[in-house]
Structures are given as C-alpha cells and as structure tokens.
Amino acid sequence: MSALSLKKNPELLQKKRLRIINKAIKLFIKNGYGETSMRDISKATGIDLSNLYNFITSKEEILFLVFEVLHEPAVELFDKYQISEIKDPEEQLRTAVFRLAEVMFEHKNETLLLYRESKALPKKYLSIILEREKKLVERLEEILERGMKENIFLQEDAFFRANLILFQLTLYPIRSWNLKKYSKEELLKMSTECVMKSVISDPQRSRLIQSQ
Amino acid sequence: MSALSLKKNPELLQKKRLRIINKAIKLFIKNGYGETSMRDISKATGIDLSNLYNFITSKEEILFLVFEVLHEPAVELFDKYQISEIKDPEEQLRTAVFRLAEVMFEHKNETLLLYRESKALPKKYLSIILEREKKLVERLEEILERGMKENIFLQEDAFFRANLILFQLTLYPIRSWNLKKYSKEELLKMSTECVMKSVISDPQRSRLIQSQ
Amino acid sequence: MSALSLKKNPELLQKKRLRIINKAIKLFIKNGYGETSMRDISKATGIDLSNLYNFITSKEEILFLVFEVLHEPAVELFDKYQISEIKDPEEQLRTAVFRLAEVMFEHKNETLLLYRESKALPKKYLSIILEREKKLVERLEEILERGMKENIFLQEDAFFRANLILFQLTLYPIRSWNLKKYSKEELLKMSTECVMKSVISDPQRSRLIQSQ
Amino acid sequence: MSALSLKKNPELLQKKRLRIINKAIKLFIKNGYGETSMRDISKATGIDLSNLYNFITSKEEILFLVFEVLHEPAVELFDKYQISEIKDPEEQLRTAVFRLAEVMFEHKNETLLLYRESKALPKKYLSIILEREKKLVERLEEILERGMKENIFLQEDAFFRANLILFQLTLYPIRSWNLKKYSKEELLKMSTECVMKSVISDPQRSRLIQSQ
DNA sequence: GATGAATGAGCATTCATTCAT
DNA sequence: CATGAATGAATGCTCATTCAT
Secondary structure, three states: OOOOOOOOOHHHHHHHHHHHHHHHHHHHHHHOOOOOOHHHHHHHHOOOHHHHOOOOOOHHHHHHHHHHHHHHHHHHHHHHOOHHHOOOHHHHHHHHHHHHHHHHHHOHHHHHHHHHHHHHOOHHHHHHHHHHHHHHHHHHHHHHHHHHHOOOEOOOOHHHHHHHHHHHOOHHHHHHHHOOOOOHHHHHHHHHHHHHHOOEOOHHHHHHHHHO | OOOOOOOOOHHHHHHHHHHHHHHHHHHHHHHOOOOOOHHHHHHHHOOOHHHHOOOOOOHHHHHHHHHHHHHHHHHHHHHHOOHHHOOOHHHHHHHHHHHHHHHHHHOHHHHHHHHHHHHHOOHHHHHHHHHHHHHHHHHHHHHHHHHHHOOOEOOOOHHHHHHHHHHHOOHHHHHHHHOOOOOHHHHHHHHHHHHHHOOEOOHHHHHHHHHO | OOOOOOOOOHHHHHHHHHHHHHHHHHHHHHHOOOOOOHHHHHHHHOOOHHHHOOOOOOHHHHHHHHHHHHHHHHHHHHHHOOHHHOOOHHHHHHHHHHHHHHHHHHOHHHHHHHHHHHHHOOHHHHHHHHHHHHHHHHHHHHHHHHHHHOOOEOOOOHHHHHHHHHHHOOHHHHHHHHOOOOOHHHHHHHHHHHHHHOOEOOHHHHHHHHHO | OOOOOOOOOHHHHHHHHHHHHHHHHHHHHHHOOOOOOHHHHHHHHOOOHHHHOOOOOOHHHHHHHHHHHHHHHHHHHHHHOOHHHOOOHHHHHHHHHHHHHHHHHHOHHHHHHHHHHHHHOOHHHHHHHHHHHHHHHHHHHHHHHHHHHOOOEOOOOHHHHHHHHHHHOOHHHHHHHHOOOOOHHHHHHHHHHHHHHOOEOOHHHHHHHHOO
16 A cells, blocks of 8 residues: 555554554553454454554553553653743642643543552553653742742651642542542642642642742 | 241342442452452352342442442541531541541551542442542532631632542552551651641641640 | 361362373373463363362473372382392392382373473472482482493493483383384383393393393 | 576575474474564575575475475485395394484484474375385385295384384484483494394394394 | 253464465 | 565454352
8 A cells, every 4th residue: 555664664653553552541541451352453443453462462552552642742841841941840740730731631531540550550551650650740849949948848757748749739630520520720820729738838839830 | 948038038149248338349459350250259258150140239249338338437427526516617627637547547458449449430320429429529618618718727629639639548548558667657647747737827836736 | 978077087089180181181181281281181180270279280280290190109019029139230230120120111291291391390399300300210229230340231420320221211102293103012022132231241141141 | 596596496495494394403403483583584695585485385395395304314224225125124224223223323313303393294294204214114024024924023013013113213312301311323333233123033043144 | 949061152363375466 | 676565364362250069
C-alpha cells in the first residue's frame, strides 16, 4: 500500500501502535484488562490476531504502553509549561498542580487503568512505571521544599504532602462515578484550590497573588 | 450434623462463610481476584470445590462479601464512637476522619482490593457497594455542612470536599509502595491533620482546641 | 459409577493413567511427541481434554510416564531373575543381557521413544531418566568387572563396554526398519551372542558352558 | 545480480543453501527441529524469511539437506580411503570402521539429529535417507562376507553383524552424556577394537597384523 | 449434605507458508 | 529477486460451574 514499510518507517509503526493502544484502552476500561482478550483487541482494531504481534510483543506490553500514554504528558508538562522557571513558589505549585489535574482529567481512563490494573504488569514494566511516579512526586517535593524555606508554604513533611497531592489529583479519574455533576472547569478549579489551600501558610497573601 | 443443617442453623453457615471470606481475602490480595481460582479457595479452606457452592453462590459473591468486611466497620464506626453526639464540628470531623483512617489502615488490603477489583463485580453487587460509599460521603458531608454554617470550616462545596476527604484517606492503602518509611502512628496523624488543615477556617482556634 | 473414587482408590487412578499412557505411546510413535496434541490423546482415550488433567499434570509428564513403563521392568529384571545370585560370570552376564534384550524387544516402541524424544523432557524428568540409565550401566559394569577379575572376560575398560552393551541391545528398537526379516527368537539370540562373543576371553570354555 | 540469477548460477544457490544448512544444524542441535522456527533460521542466516523459500522448498527439506551433509562423507569415505582396494579383509574392515567412527565423531551432532529427528521427514525424504543407510550396511556386509569366506572372520549372519557394527559406531553421538570422560582418540580406538574383536576368528593372527 | 467427574468455552501466543508488491 | 504483511489453524492448559451419585 505504502512505499515505506514498517521497519523503515517508524512513524507508521507508531501510528498502528497508537491505534492498538487506543482501542485497547477502551476495551480495558469497559471490561477490565484480564477480561479483554487479544481476540477482542484484534476485532476492535481490525488487525488480524497474529498480525498484532508484529506491532506489540505481548498483551502485557499493550498495558504498559497505555500507561506510557498517560505518563508522557504528565512528565513533559514540567518542561512544556516551564514550571521550573517560575520564581514564586505559590504560582509555581499552582501551575504544576493545575496542569497535572488537567492531564489526569484528559487521561481519566488511563489513570483509572493505572490504579486498577497495574498489578497485571510483570515486574519489568511495573518498576518503570513506579519509577516514573516517584519522579513526579520528587518534582512536587522540590517545589514544596522551596516554598517552605521561603515560609510561603506551611512547614510539614514535604514528601508525604507531595504524595498526597499527586494522589488527590486522581480523585476524579478514580471516583468519577460520584462526581458526575461537576464540569471539567469546576473540577480542575476545585482540585487545584483544595491543594493550594492545604499548603499555603498565609491565605491573605495568596488571595492577593491570585487576583493579580 | 443433619440436625444442624445449614438452613436451620444460620450461625454455622455464617461461620463457614467467614472462613471462606478470610481465606479468599488473602488469596485475592496475593494473586488478584482474576488469578485466584475457586480451586485455590477450595484448597485454602479445605472445603470441597463443589461444596463451596453450598455456602456461596458464585465467585463474584465472594468478592462482594470481602468488600462487606471492609465496609461494615467503616459504617459502624460512626455509631461505635458516637460521632453524631459530638457537638463541636471540628472535634467531630477529626474523630470521624481519624477513625476512618484507622479502619482504612487496618483493612489496607481490602481497601486496595476494593479499588482494584470492584469492577469485577456484576452491577447487582457493585451498586450496593457504591451506595454504601455514598452513605459514608453523606455522613462526612453533614458534618462539614454544620461546621460551615457555624463558620468553623471554610465555606466551600461540601459534597466535593467530603468525597475528597474519603478519597485522601485511601492514600496509604493504595500507594503504600511509596510510603513504607512512615509508621502507622505517623500516617494516621499526618492523614488526619492534612484533612483538618484544609478545612479549618481559623487555624488559631484549631490549635487551641487540639491542646485542650 | 464405582463406589470408590479416584482419590480414595489409587488403583483406579493407575488404571486410567495406564490407559492414557498406552494410547499416548501409540500416538507418540506414530506421529512423534511434538506432533501429538493433547487433543489427540483426549480423542484416543475418550477422556475429555480438561479431564485428562485430573490424571496427569502435563503433556511432559505423560512422556515421562511412558519412559517409566520401559525402565521399570528393565530395572526389576535383575531382581526378578535373581541375577546377582548367579555365581558364574559368563552365565550371569548372558542371563542379564538376554533378559534386557527381551525387555527392549517387548518395549520396542518405548525404547525408540526414549532415544527419539527424551530431549523433550524438562530437566526435572530427564535427570531421573538418565540416572536410571546410569544405574543399569553400573549393574552390567559390576558383572563385567567380576568376570575380568576371574579372567573369564577379556581385560578392557568395563565402563565403556557396559555402555556399549546396553546400547547394542537397543539395535532392534531403533533400527527395526532394517531388521524386519528376523524373528523375535533370532534377534534375541543373535543380540545376546554378539555381546557374549565380544566379551569372552576363551571361546572354548564358553562353548562348554552353553552346551551344559 | 540479475545476470547471475540463481537458476543460471547454481553455484551461488549452493552457497546460500550451505549457509542455510549450517546455521540450521546449529539451531536444530541446540533447540530441536520442531522448536526451531523458520524465523529463527531467517534471523540466523540473515536471509529474509520469505526469501528463504527461494533456496529451499520447505522446512522439511532443510532437515533432509542436513542429513545429506552427514551421509555424504560417510559414503565417500569408501572411495577416499580406497577401501575396496585393500586386500586383507581384517585391515579392510578395520580401516572402514575406523573411518566411519571418525566421521560419526566429527558429525556427532548431525548423527544425533538423524536419530532424533528423522521421523519429522516426510516419506519422500525419509526413504532416501534409509536407502543410503542400507547402502552403507551393504558395503560392510560385503567386506564381512569376504572375510568369512577366507575364514578370517567368524562365521555368522553377515547382514545382522553389519547392521550392528554401523549402529555400534553411533554409540558416542547418541550417548555422549555418559561418555564425557573419554578423549576422541580413546573413543575411536575403543570403538574400532570392540568391533574387530567381536568379528575376528583368530585373535592371534589379528595381533600379528596390527603390530606390523 | 458431601463428593468426584465432567464440561466446553476460553486463553495468549506461535507457526509455516504465501501473497502482492 | 527481495520484502512486508497477512493468514488461519493449532498449541497446552485453565476455568467456573454443574451433575449424578
């Protein structure tokens, strides 16, 4: 069909992989990872069962790739929005948290899968995932620590708080069944502000900054 | 034996069911729900495979019963510690939150299962579980609303906050892999205080109360 | 059907296993181990595919059991014919060799399988098989060494000769395609005498003994 | 490239075939015929999977060609060492046997494959292989018969003995797992002498000849 | 009430080979 | 002549559940 074959054209391979991943996400969400068969994925993608294995090496890898789809933008957002350039810790944290919330919202399904199905991953993949999660926590931890030093954030265990923040942000993906009544904008705002309020030492100052 | 038939002796049935549930919890935790076979449960309980079906109706029901084991103490704690009798909203919330955190900690594995495997439940069971979760949220919501009316808590969306609080408390069960370094006491304290700080309008007052 | 179930009646289990093994031998011989599917065995035995696994744990185990069917009589023959009681080394060796040839002949198919398919065995099983083969070699080696000490057998490397003898006896099972023209009696006699001739130091003496 | 098409340049075809055969031998030895996939062979040779089929017609043919690699030197050795020119039957047999043993030793792996995997061959190929084996047996048979006529060898069934001799010589390839402790020289010598001893009618004469 | 045997659908993965280009 | 993609059947094994006793 095309002059460029898969092996010589990695983009095409990526495209097919993405098609597989996206269909797989839907199936995993709907029926669970374990309950989704490779036959289902084959049917959904229109790619012959045996042919699937030209693009991925195993069902487990598909799950791993699904998680990458989520993690990539979460990690990259720190660069994309130049988080580390922001001087004011409060603004820095608020931006990071808001953008993270956004990514989580947009990848609500992948996030849910991450929490629900990551135990299906073989260690090889799982440790990569956990490592990335730790990296995210560290980023937040750094921001928090600077803010605490400057007395803008409350003095507390920065590592625990960083974990809690990241976790809080998955509230909607995990419990959307009880939060249907909120719009995306409401959710992002509430999520961000809940985080900020619990961290800020002087609410007065905060209100000033926000209204700038 | 025949005189004490199951139907005529519900206690015996309950006892056997509990044995099944407790062994099943361990297996589900260790290997996952999908990866645990009825044969495994039969072996672990010493109850013949076919015989299991005299005590439970399906594998799915076992999972449901496991979740009940977790929910029961969570729901009962409100009575047990007479939460609704506590007049001061701050103290009331703190007690509720602390006790909930305690239950979550003690049933860390079941909580994790709840998040990981509840989608394996058929709707019939799932809706019961979600209903109970909603009940818990409502209880917190009521406390929050009273506190807001009395201006002790910050004015905000009580329903969202109640959801968030309940969710925050599952931090440890879900992400214990990154929180190994904390002791139970540290975790319970930090969890409770994080919730309180994010809710209290006047930190001054709070400190007074706590030191009473 | 029967009052005694499999678990309580190991004989019945053994019977079923034997049925499986015997059908499997035929299939393995005809089509090869790798080319015989569990479905084939199921069909041949009339035992449902899934049910097969109540009697055996894996296809590999079937192959192992096939080899046991061969090895058992080979090992036991030393007791059965009280080989170690025979005082004259020549007579002792001749009896052992003849009986071994007999067993090989009668289990021609299993012997052929042993040589053809033993590489399909996982190490666990393979080492058991090889150990048993070594035991057989040792038995012959002992007889040979005694005969050499008494100067009835030629002085030579007893271990190598024992290996060679055991191997020679598999001539018919392995190369029966070129030996169809001989009767069982001819084969057993020729095989035995070929071994004896190659070992005896004084042919004169030998002829005397045989004609006794 | 196009000028030297395969059909017009049989040498090139032979070269590629040899490359395929030699890599295949290694793979078959290591993993077995059934467990080696055409993909494996493709990877090992660097020849594209579909392209392989320009040089060979099927996987089975590869196996057949592997066996040819073994048989060729075994058959040719009779010419190479001018066996038929040797006048003395004993010397003639000893030379043939020693050279055969040598070939078997040097092609130990192929010999083992021949015994292990030849049943994977379709009849078409298998009968060719067996025919060649029969030819080898005949060659030995002729030598034996002449020696018996001249009363240098023991009177016995020459055909059976020829089969046995050829078979004996595969002892090492087939049972090398139990013969690791011998060197090549030891093995060749012992193998040859075992054959000779079992055939010679007058050991005295034999010793004279050998020491010439 | 307890038990062994059965059932039949399901799983992920791999294969040799053949097109169409 | 070389190549990527396709095909479709086959593999060993496991499962929750249900009979017949």
